[in-house]
Every structure is written in structure tokens, then in C-alpha cells.
Amino acid sequence: MNTRLATLAVALLAGVCVAAVASARPQANAPLTIYAAASLTDVFRSFDSAQNYSFGASNALETQIRNGAPADVYASAAPLNTQRLHRAGLVEKPVTFTANRLALIVPRSNPAGIRSIYDLRSKPVKLVVAGPAVPVGGYTLTVLRKMGLSSVLSKVVSRESDVRAVTGKIALGQGDAGFVYVTDARAVSDQVTVVRVPAWAQPRVRYEIAVVSRSSNKAAAQAFITSVLSARGQTALKNAGFLAIPKAPA
């Protein structure tokens, strides 16, 4: 009885090692592991479905990379996260690859009757926002501050973990209004109505992308980034409602 068990255990162990080695050895066309901001879910998947994506809040992904997550490329919705990782030497030189704008979405049924951003102040509303550490959460605070509406934060009923969670709560009619990117609003346009955030109050939203230092497939990672920056990449982003890469600020 024991011998059979022993051989089984050894076989198991061997199997595990082979798997580990395989993943370490760079293979030319092996799919990359791309950690990307939640708002990029649809556009990245349609742009390049061959890669393995892990979409989530940029800050959560940053923490995972900080804790050694096996990513090849990291695309964040705010320079803060990529720059922090760059300073820590965990990602190489980040580059801005697109921009976005914020929008306030309300369920089609519009239970709270929100027509403009200023209605948030004058009417009772169940406002759903992303947490302060999430890029879109930070941008939301900027918008409200620029419009002198920070008092509206008292009406927040939930701080969600990423922008898709905010979108979901509004699309399902649970919340009365929520701040998301215009691109997210477009994805659920049949379930929500968009209330424009005035241009003068828009925050400076810059998406940055970088190769992860520990990546075992840097060449492929860089190729991916180049493809995102290429005309094909930029058109895909534009079609999804993202903005052109803004010139570096004066």
C-alpha cells in the first residue's frame, strides 16, 4: 500500500514542477497577462482577445502587482498608480495612451428625477460613487469640488470597489445616480440616461500603460503597448468613446 502512495505523490510533485517551468519559459506567442482598469474591459477584449486580461480597479491591480502578481502589462486609469509603481521600480516607463471624461448616469426610470448635476444638491438622491482610492472615485471628488458641489457627498449611499460596480448598481436601478466614465455609460446606454458633466468641471483623466518589470515576456508586452498606441489601437479606443491622447500639459 505505501509504495503505491509514494509513487503517486512523486508523480504529483513532478507534474507541479513541469507546470511551473512551462509558465516561466517565455514562449513567443504565449498570451500575455494584462492587468487593466475596469473601464477598459470591453475595448481591450474586442481590440485584442488573444491576451489574458484581469480587469479591476487600478488601485487594486496596483496593490496586486506590488505583492508580486504575475502580470506582463499594467494599464491604469490614473497616472498616480502607474507612477507609484514606476518609482518603486515595479513597472517600466509608463506612457499616456488615452483619456476619458466623467459622466453622471441615472437609471432610465430616473427615480430621483435628476436632469442636471446641480439637481444632486437640490433633490434627495441615493448617490453611488467609487471609493476614494479608485481612480474614478478620485475624479468624482475633483468634479464635485470644481463645481462647488462637495456637499453632495453626504448623499453617497455606497462606495464601490470599481467603476463597473458603480455602473451595475445604477443599471439595476438600485442607486439613483452614479459617477462613471462616459465610456462606461455608453456600454449600458439602454439601461441608463447620461447627465453631462460640464466640460469646465472635467478632471484631467489620463490613462497610462507600462510594461511590468517582472514580466517574463517583455518584448511581447512592449509590442502590445505599441499596438495600443498605434492608429488601430487609438481608433478602437475612440470608437468606444475614449478621447485622443492629450498633448503634454503646457
Add this chain to the structure above:
Amino acid sequence: MSLPDGEATASESAVWIAGAFCSSTASGVALAGIHVRDAKAATENDLAYANFGLATSYLVADFYSRSLEAAKLEASTRPALRRGRAAATLHARELTALLTGAGDTPATAEDFTFEWPVPTFATAASIRRTGTAVLRASLGAYQQAAATLTEPTYRVLFASLSASVAQQVGTFTTAGAPAEPFPLALDLETASAALEAFLG
């Protein structure tokens, strides 16, 4: 800031414009003197107007530039347009300083993509119409700000901005056109809605 060369032209509107112009330069100069020292007392609402003012200043500056390029107005108006653009740019710089002083990170021209309806600069009439509309809206907001902001230095700044913009409105009202009633103070929401179309 050098004084303009004061070309006096015979046409009546020119005189009318020149008159409008002098006071704006004067106010422009006075403007520079006001430095905002104590910004901490500024409330969010104060900063909201400042942000709005900043955006409209860039918009107005851009409008003047395009008007100059379109060259649809009488040559005599060119100096006024240039002075208007200079004033707008100055306003933008002032508001940027104000916001930075308040610990804010103000937007820059690059943050805005101005979307003027196609025919805007096609004819002199539409340039005047758009110009008047844009200036009246920003003037309305500035007056509201001058009257209601909490921080005294902001009120003073917006008062002078109002004066400066008021003159510029004159730039586009041709003599003989029915004098429109002086624009009323507009709250931020209405002003913002009015300019939203152009701010892209």
C-alpha cells in the same frame, strides 16, 4: 503692458469700439494689481466660479483668435479683437493663479476642445451673434460672482472681470442695433448651460 497705439478711425463704430477699448485696458491694468493673498477663506462655491471663469476665459480667447483668422469683421475691429484676446488670456492667468493659490490644480487650455458650430465664423453677423452670446453669458456669471462670493478679494477680482467683459460685449454691438438690456447676473448653472455647447 504697452499702451495700444490708439488708431482713431473715422467710422462711427470704430469710435464706439475705441471708447469701449480704453476702459478695458485700464481695468486690465488695474487687474494685475490684485493679488490674492489670503485664499484659504475662499469657499468651494468661490472656487467653482473661478473654475468656470477660467474655462470661459480660454473659450473667449479661442473665439477671438478664430474671429481674427476668419477676418470677416471690418479691419477696424481687429485691434479690439486682439485686445479682447489679450484680456481673456490675462483673465485666464489671473484665475489660474487664484486657483493654484487655493491649492487647486486648475485646468489648462489643452484640457478643453472648443467646438464652435460650423457657420460661427462664416459671416460677420454670426461672429457678432456668437461673440455677444458668449460674452453675455460669462458676464452674467462674473456679475453673480462679484455680488455673491464670500471671499472679498474674489469679489473684487470678478468685479473687474465683469467690467472688462462688459466692454468687450460692446465690441460686437454694432451702432444702431437695438441696445439689448444689460445682461442680468446668471447663476453658475444657467451660465454653464449656456456655454456648455461651445466647451466641447
Add this chain to the structure above:
Amino acid sequence: MALRIDYTHSLRAYDADVRLTVPPGETLALVGPSGAGKTTTLRVVAGLVRPDRGVVSVDGETWLDTVRRVDWPPERRRVGYLFQEYALFPHLNVSDNIRFGAARETSVDELLERFRIAPLAKARVRDLSGGERQRVALARALARRPTTLLLDEPLSALDAHTKVGVRVQLHEILRDLGLPTILVTHDYEDAAALADRVGVIVDGVIVQEGRAADLVARPRNSFVASLTGASLLLGTAVAACDGLTEIVLDTGGSAWSTDAETGRVALAVQPWEVAIGRATPDDSSLNHLRGAITSIVPHSNRARVRVGDLVAEISASSLERLGLQEGDVVVASFKATAARLLPLGR
């Protein structure tokens, strides 16, 4: 105070059809193999089982009448049910167990005294002996001042030693109470010792009912006979002359009985009617079977000796005198008058 039961109930293996009447002060024992419907009958009386059709009444008070849609829940039927393993509540001590169903006017202390379990009042149920448990269970049942008593195998949970003593006490208690009582047991001796009348029930039907002695004397069929402890010798009745019937035994040889029967029969003879000797005795017994002793089992102060199909009950002294050992070849004899003939198949 008579207890009347008349019910039919289809069970998996058979359809029970029981009619019984137990006059006040009398105890009826229901005896039969396990699964014969003994406990079902108790449960029908207690209201724990609702029969397809039936009537149960005590002293004129109708507890169940399926025709007139009367069906009192168990808690309303004033019945004293002694479960086979006594079903004492493990989370309550002795006195609380008794107090659980006690009627207002019942004095628990008086019951504790009467059943000699006063010192155990605060004891945990799990620390009691079998006999003590039975007394507590009885006291608990009586605390409710029941109008009828139902005892399910009251002695089967006791070891042989305590059983005899407890049986005598139980008999006295039942006699004092004067309640109509039904006692269920698979042991005919307990039935005979505790009950006034005995009903043999097989597959849900009362095969025979009567006084214990009558069943021994005139068993209705071989089952009843064997139940009462008789040995059975199978054979065919061939001839009868001057009052004696000859039976050719399947195992060979013949036997004679004073009963008149023909055809296939079972010859039943009670153990105490069979004598054992080294050689054929010259007394009046006509039947003699020679065979080896297969087992000797002490039975209270007597002994049961098995020879072939016959079981004899002899006194301990004669066992000693004859010095009988298992395997000895002996002659078992019994009189024709002691041999009952029971037609097979009835």
C-alpha cells in the same frame, strides 16, 4: 370504565383488524410475534396512530370514531403509556419527569414514596438501573391519573435477574389500580403471570383470546400451542379405536392421543407433561420417544430438557437424581390425555 377497541388499519405487510374489550380492573395481554400489530394496537388507543377505520372508547368516553369523525389528540386521551424502553426524558431528573404530565391533584412525593424511588428524586435518568427506570416510568404515567394503562413490553428491557422480582411487583400494582390495562409482550410466561386474559395476535388479527390456562389447554392452532410453550410433533392421524387416535409421526414411529382428529395434525404436549427416564417407564403413559438429550436449560427452580422435538420440564432434583448430561440417550414419555391434536392449516 371498560376499554373498547375496534379498528382496521392497512399496514405494509397485512391489514390489521382488531376487536377487544377490557373490562375495568382487568389486564389483557397481547402476545404474538414481533410485527404482529401488538404495539400498533397500543398506539391506536393512545392516538399516536390514526387507523383507517375504528372506534376507541373508555368508560363511554369516545376517543376515536372515524365514522363520526371523532379523533382526540393523544394529549387529550387520559392514557398511561409505558414505552418499551420507558422513554424517560434525559434532560429532566426523576421528579421532573414525573411532574411533567402530573395532574394538579397528583402528589409527586406520594408517588415517589409508593414506587420506592423517593431517594432518587433528584437523580439523573441515565444513572438509574433498569428496575428503577421502570418504576419511574410507571409513576410518571400514573401521575396523569389515566383512565386506562398501556404497557409495551414492560419487562423486556430488564435483565433476567431483575425481571422476576419486577414482574411480581408489577402484578400487584396493576391489581391495585383497577384500571383496564393492555399489556404487550412476546413472552407467554410474562403474559400468563401478569394478565387475567391473553389474546394471541398474528398478522394483525386476534387468533385466540381467553384465560391463560384455557389457551394452554385448548390452543386453537399450532401457533398458539407453540406460543404457550408446548412442543409440536407433526404427523398424520391414521386410525382411532376405543377413544384413542394413532398419529404416524413424520419423524417415524407413532403416538396416541385421546383427541379425535383426522388428517395432517400437530401433536402438542406441554413440557411439564413429559417425563424423562433412562428406560421406558412402566406407567400408564402410552407415548415413549427414545432420543439423545440435545440441551438442558435451567428454568427458575426447574430444568428444561430437550429430546429431539420434545421439551420436558423436570424438577432440579430429578435432574440430579438421573444425572442427565447432554448427549445421553433417554426415553421421553407422556400420556395420551396430555397430547392435544391440532389440525394443520387452520
Add this chain to the structure above:
Amino acid sequence: MLVVATGAALLFLVLPVVAIFARVPPDELLAALGTDAAKDALLVTAETNLISMILILLFGTPAAYWIATRTSRLRDAVVTLVELPLVLPPAVAGIGLLAAFGRLGLLGGTMDTLGIDIAFTQVAVILAVTFVASPFYLRTAVAAYEGIDPTLPAAARTLGAGPGRVFARIAIPLAGAGLGAGAALAFARGIGEFGATIMFAGSLQGTTQTLSLAIYEQFDLSFVVALAISAVLVAISGTVLLSVKLLTRWRSGSTTPIPFAPTTPTSG
């Protein structure tokens, strides 16, 4: 070889739990517990789970008894229904709750007309916790009731106790330990609840952010606070597990019939 395997398994299971306490010095952990985020989360968790447990016990105890006393066919059907939430991944539970009680859900309209709005409130958290935790209690409670020797309730009935009194004075005390163990299991599942809550009730500090939700948010903001809260959760779950073990060992001694004398099983 076996020793190695078990050693590895144990190490793998124990290490993460130990790491939670070892990675940061205890005083820092305690300090981190002092932060508002931790205190608020603790309070919200305590309030919501207390109410959920009350609901679960109040409705679950009689319900389990009803199930345990049904005929086997009906009983099996109901038990499988009850166990359904057990197998549902929490996120699915969240969607289910939204589909039923959300504002656009089945009952959304009626609740709206009745003026009940539970979106993003503690009621939503309570619903989520109760939904995922109650099956743990119900399943154990049903088993506990079934562990009772059936002659005991029958005896009680013949002694004049109605169904209600049998339930209260016989069934509950005898199944007590099992019920306690079930409650502890449900409680442990309840305080750990994450998926259904964050989806159905959202996460707002002080209102709906329970301990596990706080961990998720603090994960990026302050790893130490996240660790501290995890330590609290581990401590609570540990004590619950211990109590379950003790209760089940004590239970096995009290409800089964007391085997004392050789009995010849006869029945019928």
C-alpha cells in the same frame, strides 16, 4: 511519505492564518483596530449579524422542527430547497436578492408603494446575511431534531403535552446542543459574508460596510488595517468553531436513548 503530505497540508492551511498575526507587530494591529474604519465595520457587523441571528433563530427553530417532523418525501424536497443557498456562490446570492428585493426587482414595486426602501441600508445587509447563513442553521437544526429518539415526544404527548409544549419543553432542550452548534455555524458564515452583501447592499462605512467589506476596501488604503480586521475575523471564527466542537461532543451524550440493558429489538 504520509507524514510529509499531511505536514505540507497542515503547513499550507495554518500558515496564512498565522501570517495574519505574525506579519505585523501586535501593538500595530491593536492600533489599527482603533481606526474608525475598523470600529465602524465592527459595529455594523455586530448590529446586522445580531439581528440576522435573531431572525434565523426565531423563524429557523420552528421551521426546522416542522421539516424534521414531515414525511420523508416532503421533508427531502424542503431540505434540498433550504440547502440551495449553501451551494450558490455568494455573488449569485447577491444577484438573486437584487432580482427579488432590488428596486427593479420582483417585490421592488410593492415595496415602493408601501414606502419601504431598503436599497443600501442595513436592512439589505441583514437580508443578505440571513439568506446565506440560515441554511447552515436550518440543516443542522433539522439533523438535531431528527437525532431525538421519537418515543420521547410520543411519550410527552401521551402525558398530556400538546404539540407546542412538546416542541418547547422536549424538542428544543433535547436538540439544544445541535441547535447551538447550528447557530454557531450560521453565525460564523454570517460574519464572513462578503459577495452577496457588497452586491446587494453596497459598501458605505458606518452603514453597510461590514468587517469583510472593510477588509476589501482597506486592502488598498492601508494593508495594516486590513490585517487587523482579518485578525478579528479569524479570532471570532476560531471561537465559533471551538464552541461548535464542544457542543457537538456534549450533544452526543444527551439525546440518543440511554443504552443500559441488552434489549431485544421488538416492535409492531
